[in-house]
Amino acid sequence: MTAVTRTGKAGPAGTAGPAPGAEGEYGAGPALELLVHGVGGTTPEEMLDDPRTVRVTGDDTAGIHRRTDDVDAEQRPEEYRDRPVPEAYCWSGLTSGNGARALWLLLLPFMVVNLAHWMRPTAAGSSAVVRLYGLLVRLVALSLTVLLVAAACEVALDLAAWQCAGSAACADSRTWLGFLSPENGGWWSLPGRRLAFAACVPAALTGLxxxxxxxxxxAYESAPPPAHEQVREDD
Incomplete structure (x- = not known):
C-alpha cells in the first residue's frame, strides 16, 4: 500500500490541495494523506483501520473513502493541525469483474491510436500541422476498424457461408452449417440468402x-470540462 501526503490548502472532500503557499479557491484546510492499495486489492476499512468508512467521491468501481469521523474535516481544521486526514483510494473494481471484461481486448488496438493522439508533441502556432496530425490519426483508426470488419467478413461470408456451406462435404462435417447447405434444400440454402445471413456476423461485431x-x-471518460476553462484542441 502506498501513502502520499499533501499539505497546504485542501479542496472538497476527496481532493488534495496545492502545495504550501499556493493560492487556491478553497480556504486553508488540513493536510490529506492518500492511501492506495496494491494489485491484490484491500477494503477501505482495512486501509483506514476503521470499520466505519464513507465514500466521499467516485463510484463502486473506484472511489475515495474516509473515516466517518473525518468526513467533515474541512469544517474542523483546528483538530487536524498535527495530523493529516487519511483517505483511501480503492480501485480494485477496475481490474476485477466477470468474464465480459475480456471483450475489452478488442479495443486494445484503438487504445494505441488514442494514445497516439494524446501524445502529440506541442506545436504552438502551427494549426495546420495539428489538423494534419489529427487527420492522420483518425485515418489510422478508421483503417483499423475496416481491417477488423473485413476480417470478420472474410471468415463469415467467404469461408463459412460461401465456400464451406456451398460444399456438401464441408457442410456435412459441420452440422452447425447444415441449414445453409444446398443439399438440404432449405430456405437459407440459396447463395444470396446464405451471404445475407452471414453478414450478421460483421454487423454484430461492429455493434459490439x-x-x-x-x-x-x-463509465470512465465522460466528464464535462470545467466551466471556467476553455479547452482548445491545439493546446
Whole structure:
C-alpha cells in the first residue's frame, strides 16, 4: 500500500490541495494523506483501520473513502493541525469483474491510436500541422476498424457461408452449417440468402465495438470540462 501526503490548502472532500503557499479557491484546510492499495486489492476499512468508512467521491468501481469521523474535516481544521486526514483510494473494481471484461481486448488496438493522439508533441502556432496530425490519426483508426470488419467478413461470408456451406462435404462435417447447405434444400440454402445471413456476423461485431467503446466512455471518460476553462484542441 502506498501513502502520499499533501499539505497546504485542501479542496472538497476527496481532493488534495496545492502545495504550501499556493493560492487556491478553497480556504486553508488540513493536510490529506492518500492511501492506495496494491494489485491484490484491500477494503477501505482495512486501509483506514476503521470499520466505519464513507465514500466521499467516485463510484463502486473506484472511489475515495474516509473515516466517518473525518468526513467533515474541512469544517474542523483546528483538530487536524498535527495530523493529516487519511483517505483511501480503492480501485480494485477496475481490474476485477466477470468474464465480459475480456471483450475489452478488442479495443486494445484503438487504445494505441488514442494514445497516439494524446501524445502529440506541442506545436504552438502551427494549426495546420495539428489538423494534419489529427487527420492522420483518425485515418489510422478508421483503417483499423475496416481491417477488423473485413476480417470478420472474410471468415463469415467467404469461408463459412460461401465456400464451406456451398460444399456438401464441408457442410456435412459441420452440422452447425447444415441449414445453409444446398443439399438440404432449405430456405437459407440459396447463395444470396446464405451471404445475407452471414453478414450478421460483421454487423454484430461492429455493434459490439460501438457498445464497448460507448460503455467505456460513459463509465470512465465522460466528464464535462470545467466551466471556467476553455479547452482548445491545439493546446
Amino acid at each position: 465495438l460501438w457498445w464497448l467503446s460507448h460503455r467505456t466512455w460513459s
